[in-house]
Amino acid sequence: MAILKHFSSKNADYGAAEKYLLFQHDEFTMKPVLDETGRLIPREDYRISSLNCGGDDFAVACMRANLRYGKNQKREDVKSHHYIISFDPRAGTDNGLTADRAQALGEEFCREHFPGHQALVCTHPDGHNGSGNIHVHIVINSLRIAEVPFLPYMERPADTREGCKHRCTDTALRHFKAEVMEMCHREGLYQIDLLNGSKNRITDREYRAQKKGQLALDRENAALAAGGQPPKTTKFETDKEMLRRTIRQALSHASSFDEFSSLLLREGVTAKESRGRLSYLTPDRTKPITARKLGDDFDKAAVLALLTQNARRAAEQTTAIPEYPHTQKGRLREEKAAKTTPADNTLQRMVDREAKRAEGKGVGYDRWAAKHNLKQMAATVTAYQQYGFSSPEELDEACSAAYAAMQESLTELKQVEKTLNGKKELQRQVLAYSKTRPVRDGLKQQKNAKAKAAYRQKHESDFIIADAAARYFRENGISELPSYKALQAEIEVLIKEKNSGYNDYRAKREEYRRLQTIKGNIDQILHRSEPQRRKEQNHER
Structure with a gap:
């Protein structure tokens, strides 16, 4: 999968964005990491290029453009926009995605969707918090320095004019997400549907708070373990995550909205409905948290659908369930076990040892091939039996089908x-x-x-x-x-x-x-x- 994030910045120092891309920064405070002598530590691996800067440094080119058009001079002006395309960690091993290829895709995406803007495109092969996913940063000056054609995400004539500013509207962001999905399809990469939201909507702020809290909890548990005391808990949960868990527990037992509200009230959570939308107020807050900030599983439509399903299931359980005969019970249990048996993803082709010896392979390779063939022979027989084939001809028909x-x-x-x-x-x-x-x-x-x-x-x-x-x-x-x-x-x-x-x-x-x-x-x-x-x-x- 690939996801797209967007941040807007009012920082007039365009060099700060370049510094973040080139040097190591603390993942929580976002401050640069210094060595023993107080100098910045460069990142170990990255690819970076600039677009529409006319051979100048990105920061210098942006400041010259701002002065030429008289824009981005106020404190409250948005100076730059930062887009991040993060690819799935498996894209490198399973799909052959490299940092160079990701950099080329980022440059192509920038040229196609942000024409006329001065931009920095930088690829980092190491993911956030050691996740190992390749991701591309695209930083653009909010000011447009050239006339551009009317693109699908634009809504007014000013979006194409020279000297006007980029606007990241909801329409534009949906268009960019759709284009990222198209790019993943074209390149054969893992992807998810970015247009329909998510069951758990976790913002970047909540993600960083969870990581920071987990590190603090790990240090506390290490101190307790050193003193011979068992840890109280090993997983840190944010306030929103604890609220999600409380709501899910109530939803698993309730069959009506009144019952759902009463179960939440026992935990100190008040469920409110306003203008057809749900919100949840916890005891430590004065302002409720809307369902939109928690995820799609907690909005009104999803909650009512689950409550209706629970009510229907409760009504069905009141009827008597006929007992199956013992033999039929065993057959159903065997069928269920066969269906839930995980697929063997380690199955590989056997090696033709005679052909390899004819090619000049040595004794060491032949010994490895013999062991490899024995393992694959056992895995093949197991898979053959799982499919229920009774003859090679049935296997041929299954391949054709x-x-x-x-x-x-x-x-x-x-x-x-x-x-x-x-x-x-x-x-x-x-x-x-x-x-x-x-x-x-x-x-x-x-x-x-x-x-x-x-x-x-x-x-x-x-x-x-x-x-x-x-x-x-x-x-x-x-x-x-x-x-x-x-x-x-x-x-x-x-x-x-x-x-x-x-x-x-x-x-x-x-x-x-x-x-x-x-x-x-x-x-x-x-x-x-x-x-x-x-x-x-x-x-x-």
């Missing part, structure tokens, strides 16, 4: 991608056509043909764009242009559909590869070659 399912899923995914690309192209043409509307209206105001010809020549580039968009609409049979919001809603729905389809395709592909591995190992165990299998199948017919 898995391949057909994978191809069907891929076809559906490609169709969704084609539709999505078409909607994006239509959105681009609609935006281009709407941007030229003032120029087209100006042509109607010209009084004679000579004035119209001079006007068209003066605004030739705009009319070329408008004519190209109109030609696109005619070729695709579009007589009435859809609105931007409607197109954006359709694109987001298609992105969600593509996200689900991609996950389905990946699961079916892994299943097909696993069956292929079992099939190859079974063929090697039984010494079945491809011509031999064809001969056996023809003989059976």
Whole structure:
């Protein structure tokens, strides 16, 4: 998965952002880490580049631009925007993502979505708190130094003009998240749906508070252990996390909202509803915490749905449940155990020792191959039995069925991608056509043909764009242009559909590869070659 974070800064010192990217900082205080001589400690590994700075230092280029346009001179002005794209820690080992590739993706993302802004793009291969995930920092000057085309996330003409400032609106952030998901799909990286929120919404502030509290608790437990005393607790919980746990405990027992409120009140928590939204007030606070700040599991719709489910389950449990016969009980228990048995992800192809010896492999490799084949033989037989195959021919049929399912899923995914690309192209043409509307209206105001010809020549580039968009609409049979919001809603729905389809395709592909591995190992165990299998199948017919 990859996630996107955004921070805005009012700090007039643009060099502070560059200093953070290049030198080590404390993860809690965000202050630079110094060595014994009081000097800054450089980060061990990073990639960094600047865009639209004209060969100058990033800080110098930003301050010159601010002075040239007379912007970002007040204390309350937002001076810069900081975006972070964090990739899954498994992306390096499973998908081959490197720091250089992540840096290239970050530069491409910056050029595409922040044109006209002076920017720093820096990639760190080491994640926060030693998590090891590759992440890319994109720091842009809030001021735009060049005229840019009207992009899908922009809402007003000032968003394209030179000398105006970048605005990170809710629409823009949703667009950026959708583009990050698209980038993960394109690069074959792990990803999650970033557009539908999260069950537990943990802010960066709460995350850092949890880490800081856990370190303090570990030090306290170490002191207790040194004194021979057992620790009271080993896991630190923030106030919001304790509130989430209290709400979940109440939800697990309540079957109505009144019962849910009374259970929370026993723990000192008051549940309030205002304007169709829930909030929770703890004894140590004067201002309630809204459900939106806790996560999607705690809003009104999710709470009422779970309470209804609990009430339905309680009603069903009042009816008598027939007892199964002993034999049927055992069969159901065996089926459940077979279904819940975890898949063996260590299954690998066996090595053809004769072919490797013919290639010149030595005795050491042959000994390793013999042990490897024994392990994979046992794993293959176990997997063969788990699937319930009774003959190699059933395995062949299962491989063919898995391949057909994978191809069907891929076809559906490609169709969704084609539709999505078409909607994006239509959105681009609609935006281009709407941007030229003032120029087209100006042509109607010209009084004679000579004035119209001079006007068209003066605004030739705009009319070329408008004519190209109109030609696109005619070729695709579009007589009435859809609105931007409607197109954006359709694109987001298609992105969600593509996200689900991609996950389905990946699961079916892994299943097909696993069956292929079992099939190859079974063929090697039984010494079945491809011509031999064809001969056996023809003989059976």
